[in-house]
Amino acid sequence: MNTSDEISDNMVEARGPGDLVIILDRSVCIGAADCVALAPVGFAVDASGKVRFVNPDAESGSRIWAAARRCPTDAILLEDRSGTSLYP
Numbered sequence: 648m649n650t651s652d653e654i655s656d657n658m659v660e661a662r663g664p665g666d667l668v669i670i671l672d673r674s675v676c677i678g679a680a681d682c683v684a685l686a687p688v689g690f691a692v693d694a695s696g697k698v699r700f701v702n703p704d705a706e707s708g709s710r711i712w713a714a715a716r717r718c719p720t721d722a723i724l725l726e727d728r729s730g731t732s733l734y735p
């Protein structure tokens with residue numbers, strides 16, 4: 648399990664590969680699991696039907712990006728390590 652930080656009740660953040668920082672907004676996640684299909688090393692859906700981190704820093708950057716772009720609710724936000732928003 649990768650170390651992640653809880654930002655608020657429904658927001659968690661973890662380091663991804665390279666310069667990526669990944670934020671999961673669990674309040675808007677609908678459990679569609681597209682992200683899990685595209686980046687299974689990085690993400691899973693928990694028992695409550697919400698996305699959670701697995702090992703995001705071991706997932707490839709291209710898979711993380713694909714998962715963020717595919718998420719139907721933009722629940723996966725990407726930043727660089729200086730805090731600049733990259734996606735959406």
Ligand code: SF4
Nearest residue numbers: 676677679680682718
């Ligand atoms: S693709 Fe988006 S809505 Fe679906 S489980 Fe992943 S984060 Fe949640």
